[in-house]
Amino acid sequence: MAQQLPELRSRLHAQLPALLGEAGEEAGRRVIEFFTAEIRNVNTRKAYGRAVTQFFNWAKANGLTLHTIEPVHVAAYVEQDDRAPATVKQHLSAISRLFDWLVTGQVVARNPAAPVRPPKLVVDEGKTPILTAAETRELLDSIVDVAGQDDEGGDPVAAGSNNSIAVSSGDVAKLRDRAIIGVMVYTFARVSAVARLNVSDYYRAGHRWKLHLQEKGGKRRDLPVHHKAGEYLGTYLKAAGICEEKGAPLFQSLKGRTGQLTGRRLDPANILHMVKRRARDAGFDPDQVCCHTFRGTGITTYLENGGQLETAQHIAGHASATTTKLYDRRSQNVQQEEIERIRI
Structure with missing residues (x-):
């Protein structure tokens, strides 16, 4: 540095x-x-x-x-x-x-911007487009078409000492990409925190698996891993063969079409490009899907299923529940049947 x-x-x-x-x-x-x-x-x-x-x-x-x-x-x-x-x-x-x-620093005598009031900003909901739970499941399922690759427990070391499974070169990329999106959906994590993950940040704590996230502002959070995210991570780690490389980046770039990891960390821009490509391949408008989409999708789905706003705030790492509320899009879920009531 x-x-x-x-x-x-x-x-x-x-x-x-x-x-x-x-x-x-x-x-x-x-x-x-x-x-x-x-x-x-x-x-x-x-x-x-x-x-x-x-x-x-x-x-x-x-x-x-x-x-x-x-x-x-x-x-x-x-x-x-x-x-x-x-x-x-x-x-x-x-x-x-x-x-x-x-x-x-005594370069100027006063701050001319201090008396200036900013424009009034009233925000009830965030503008980031989100997906429904069904659409998110459709996207995740569209990425991986390898039968029998999921590991129910999310345990990356269950397959033996070499910690790898036989997959084709393209499958490593698919498993990696599904794991990235799964982590964003099930932890509400920002893409920057996901990009910073090392292999050691996915760890066992007793009978549970956890992720150690480093969020903006230096905040660190340890969250239990949803069983689906655990499946995605465990399968990807075994396919990539990096279970024991604790200091290595969890999500790495690949050498062309070889399926071999480079050891170099995917940055947020790389991940955004991947998200839009996977969304397009699944039939979604890539302009309506970004990394932050999955943060809003996860929070909204959690609240739709009876989760508490205060808990969502804690999972998301927000200082205020007001910020978390911006990601709650339940009020936007107007059904097509309701619109069809406008009979003209």
């Missing part, structure tokens, strides 16, 4: 908006510190980078400098931004946090 920081600083310096580059060496240094020391999450860093770049490019186009930006200018920028309120709110937050950092 220490070796990567100089490279990251150099890359960020080259990407500084012209307005910040013109503000002097100390301003540039402080901005780079903000993105390396203050913003630790990679996804947040990218989102905030886009936000401040767009703002400072707008400011320069309007004849402003870092030291002449006033609250009225920030308000004008927010006012002309016609994107979704959630996006505008995030951009304003990024601008304000950066200015706070510059104030602390």
Whole structure:
């Protein structure tokens, strides 16, 4: 990590908006510190980078400098931004946090974004499309057509010391992909947490199997594994032959069509590409299926079957039940028969 920081600083310096580059060496240094020391999450860093770049490019186009930006200018920028309120709110937050950092470093005297109010955001439900339980089962069943591969207990070491089973090269990819989607559905896990899993993170605790998840913000959770997810994981691990490679990534890329794992971790972008490809192959609109779909699908299905919102909150790792509620789409489940009552 220490070796990567100089490279990251150099890359960020080259990407500084012209307005910040013109503000002097100390301003540039402080901005780079903000993105390396203050913003630790990679996804947040990218989102905030886009936000401040767009703002400072707008400011320069309007004849402003870092030291002449006033609250009225920030308000004008927010006012002309016609994107979704959630996006505008995030951009304003990024601008304000950066200015706070510059104030602390005595680069500017005050934060011009602090007095600016974000657009009102009223959200009752999330926008991520979800699948029904039946559709999710259809998708999972469409991936693997290998008879007799499932292991009821999810125990990856039950097959013997070599921990592998005979499957064709394409089957390893299918079993891996089904296991990935199964983990997202049955644990409500974010794709970033699934991508970070190592083989050792799937472990036996007494008579149960658990997954050790590392979520955003450094949160760590240990969750019991649903028996179906256990079947998918156990079958995949045995087929891949990596049961004893505890320090290896759980979900790895493959060498072409050989079915051999590379040892390299699938990243969230790889997983998203896979999800859309599997959705398309199963006859679904890939634009309506993403990794977050399975988080919402799992939560909604859990609640439909009598689960408690507070428990769903705990499984999902949400700080607030209000956030969990956004994933509950039970109110969207209007049956076709009800629509057909509109007899015109």
